[in-house]
Amino acid sequence: MNDTILIVEDEPKIARLVADYLSKSGYASDHIDHGNAVMEWLEENQPMLVLLDLMLPGTDGLTLCRQIRERFPAIPVIMLTARVEEVDRLLGLELGADDYICKPFSPREVVARVKAVLRRSYGIIGTEEAIPEGDRLTLDEDGWRAMAGREDLNLTAVEFQLLKVMMHSPGRIFSRDQLMDHMYRDHRIVSERTVDSHVKKLRRKIADVWPDRDIIRSVYGVGYKYQPEE
Template identity: 75%
Template sequence: MPPDDTILVVEDEPKIAQLVGDYLAGNGFAWHHLAHGDTVIPWLGEQTPSLVLLDLMLPGTDGLTLCREIRARWPALPVIMLTARVEEVDRLLGLELGADDYICKPFSPREVVARIKAVLRRSRAQDAPVVENGLSLDDEGWRALADGHDLELTAVEFQLLRVMMQAPGRIFSRDQLMDHMYRDHRVVSERTVDSHIKKLRKKIAEVWPEREIIRSVYGVGYKYQPEE
């Protein structure tokens, strides 16, 4: 791994944090440990790790709340969640909030390192120019091209499509999408998101009437689902 790969380990049990950190160091990673949830967002405001290893149960701000805020502020930052709570609802909630992976305690530190490497590989593939199945995004011109046809998206529609295309299959809640639509954090209703998604779908359908790449997830939000 490159020497600038730093993993932020957010874990309130020092022995677990140290064990994971030792394995990270042994695999060429730098790492930094935070034990309190309230310190995570301020630290991320000043540092840029390659990935966050985030425990669910933390003093102060809990892991799910932190995952939601990290995904809203730094959508490209990979997050792997750690938890001793194995209930299916917690697993699903963590992933729906935008976690890239989920590991249950007790775990092997070798498994954690392997998962980190896998998530980083996927993340870096997503950082490449966004081109998928005939759909490409031109960041400089804020244009989306479907088989070479300009979809003529608005700035908000382009941003919505780009955020979802960077994480194929990931479910974004309406609140998360609103954070990306309006950086000034203006207050808008969930129906505003639905309206923009509807217009985005319509523009895509004008070029690809048989393809549905923006999917609704009932009760949760939306996701970009490329064709198999």
């Protein structure tokens, strides 16, 4: 494995923008704009991650994701898609993408998601921008504590689990059903309003410390996401 991120995207402007932001964060990248060239490139170069567009000329992203999983199971794949209806397939056992990002997206969001997947896959954090301690939201997973700067948010166990799930995949939209699966390991039956209530309380506790920051965002008709401020 080398330290390159492969960008598979047929729109040159998007590819250049993502490559520029990855470079600023300390990551090297290569670019392929046609699906038929991907597997041959991977045979000769094994990157540490693939950013893979769903809609490509030649071999499409879904087929490529399946082929990468079969031939190179250790390489993480983040799908880029404008087709929200494909999300379950992308993340499910059928294809097994490690994460997905819906278009249109912020290039900063792409970098944040790349860092999150690399952290999960290899323990790699990458080059981090200096963040003042008072502006950091951090989790003490052993102690089940969330800190906004130096302030303990005093979260309940369910609120902590909710925040933890979203923070591990910044920018990813979680449906209420997905959040319920993570919040309640005993698979109890709860209503979507229960999830909304927990999110409301979590947002209020963050706002008590940072009244001008909106980092837990609702996506109308879909669910919620953790969005680090740019």
